[in-house]
Amino acid sequence: MKINDVILRTVTKIVVFIILTFGVELFISGHNDPGGGFSGGLVLASALLLLYMTYDIETVHKGIPFDFKKIAGLGVFLAVASSAISMLFSKQFLTQEKGEFALPVFGVTELSTVLIFEAGVALTVVGVVVTILLTISEDVS
Secondary structure, X not given: OOOOOHHHHHHHHHHHHHHHXXXXXXXXXXXXXXXXXXXXXXXXXXXXXXXXXXXXXXXXXHHOOOOHHHHHHHHXXXXXHHHXXXXXXXXXXXXXXXXXXXXXXXXXXXEEOHHHHHHHHHHHHHHHHHHHHHXXXXXXX
């Protein structure tokens, strides 16, 4: 007998969108305000985990066909590479650069290489958290 969980699935679709939007906002505002890659990554991982709890693992993997171990590895690579690239220019490890760019929609925007580092941290956190919890769920079932 299957449980009728139409309300849970409908609410989850709306809530996951809100959580993902908040996670991206935390990630983007992280270099100026509280937030960043770690907290944004945790919020993004919580949205994915809500999907895993509402739907079964196979259904979510059909919609999101990513290997989260590879996502974590890509995140570590981005974080280390963006930190070490400064050594090629005879600067210290973790030295960051910034500049102003004219973007079509946003106008003149200040961008920094710390955004690449934070993206690596966010991907690492999402990959590790989802992998750990999926591994735990496999051991329990």
